[in-house]
Amino acid sequence: MAAVGSAGSGAVSAAVHTAARALREQLVAHAVADLRSPLHGADPSRVEVSEGRMFLSEKPTNGESYTDLLRRHMMFDADALGEWEPPGQDTGYGMATFGAQFAEVGVDPDLGLVRVRRMTGVFAPGRVLNRKTARSQLMGGMLWGVGQALLEATHMEPRQGRWANASLAEYLLPVNADTPDVEVEMVEIEDRVVNPLGVKGVGEVGLVGAAAAIANAVFHATGRRFRDLPITVESVLAGI
Numbered sequence: 001m002a003a004v005g006s007a008g009s010g011a012v013s014a015a016v017h018t019a020a021r022a023l024r025e026q027l028v029a030h031a032v033a034d035l036r037s038p039l040h041g042a043d044p045s046r047v048e049v050s051e052g053r054m055f056l057s058e059k060p061t062n063g064e065s066y067t068d069l070l071r072r073h074m075m076f077d078a079d080a081l082g083e084w085e086p087p088g089q090d091t092g093y094g095m096a097t098f099g100a101q102f103a104e105v106g107v108d109p110d111l112g113l114v115r116v117r118r119m120t121g122v123f124a125p126g127r128v129l130n131r132k133t134a135r136s137q138l139m140g141g142m143l144w145g146v147g148q149a150l151l152e153a154t155h156m157e158p159r160q161g162r163w164a165n166a167s168l169a170e171y172l173l174p175v176n177a178d179t180p181d182v183e184v185e186m187v188e189i190e191d192r193v194v195n196p197l198g199v200k201g202v203g204e205v206g207l208v209g210a211a212a213a214i215a216n217a218v219f220h221a222t223g224r225r226f227r228d229l230p231i232t233v234e235s236v237l238a239g240i
Contacts, residue, residue, distance in 0.1 A: 009129060011086060014195040019082025024049055026080055031069055038062050087193065095194040097202060099123030101142065101209040104180075105217040112236035114218055116146055116180040119210070124187045126200035131186065138184045138206035145210020147174045150230050 028047045031039040031054055039047060039054060039062070048057045055063025070078065087095070104118040121142050128134050151172040155164040165171045184206075191198040211229055219225050224239040 009201045010126075010195045010197075010199045011084065013129065013197050013199045014084035014086075015082050017082070017196050018084050019080050022080035022082055023078060027066055027069060027078060028054055030073065031064065034069070034072070036072060037069065038064055084195065086195070091193060093193045095191070095200070097123060097125040097200045097205050099205060099209070101145075101213040103210070103213040103217045105214060105221055107218060107221040107236065107240075109222075109240055112233035112240075114150055114214075114231055114236060116150070116178070116214060116217075118181050118183075119146075119213070120183040120185070121206060121209075122185045122187060123202065123205060124189050125202050125205075126189060126191045126194060127198040128186055128188055129199060134186060134202050135184050137202045138186075139182050141202075141204055141206020141208075142182055142184070142210045143174060143179050144207045146178060146180075146214065147172075148207070148229060149211035149214040150174075150232075151178070153230050153232075 025044070028039075028044050028049070031037045032042050032044055032047070034040055039056065042056060046057050047054050047063075048060075049055075052067065053063055053065045054069075055061070070076075099122055101119065101121045103116055103120075106115045106117055107113070108115075119142050121138060123138055125134065151174055153165075154171070156162070157164040189198075191200070194200055215226055215229070215231065218231055218236075222236070222240050226235055226239060228235065
């Protein structure tokens with residue numbers, strides 16, 4: 001499974017990263033050219049920046065902040081432009097987020113009810129910019145997959161050609177009672193091919209494998225393959 005269309009994070013962060021590097025180089029160049037700067041005459045490649053302060057890598061005490069530099073030159077701000085063009089599709093590398101999902105279900109043979117007890121997803125989205133929101137996105141996708149596997153379906157009324165369940169009053173969605181314990185793990189891997197920061201995206205990758213994992217778990221519980229979604233009470237009773 002893969003997150004294919006989730007390119008926003010990587011594209012935007014790469015452009016911001018490029019602009020930020022250009023801005024840093026611009027301010028370092030101002031500092032090394034400034035006779036009043038502690039960094040005057042230094043080799044720009046030996047100047048490091050941390051928490052808004054420029055300093056020599058071999059002598060961290062020798063440096064100054066961006067604020068001091070801008071104030072001394074009476075500069076209210078500084079700006080730089082950055083752009084980034086994504087690599088083509090023929091790079092020879094797999095650049096999409098990938099992962100694996102696992103599910104445990106219980107099946108009542110008399111009632112045909114399927115209950116998801118546990119779900120685990122492990123994903124490799126490159127560099128994670130915000131672990132909290134990425135985890136929420138992936139968890140939401142996995143719970144969305146519960147609905148796809150067991151509940152969500154549209155039904156056509158054949159006589160009038162209209163949707164029989166055209167509102168949320170009739171369209172079944174998973175609620176708290178249907179959702180299991182969900183565990184989400186992210187494995188950060190360094191990928192400099194996809195973009196400078198190695199950022200990919202999670203997109204809908206949390207959904208992609210969820211229904212397949214649940215369907216496989218139902219197969220292990222019943223010994224029967226169910227190839228149509230959702231796996232309804234009727235189909236389970238007919239199958240076992």
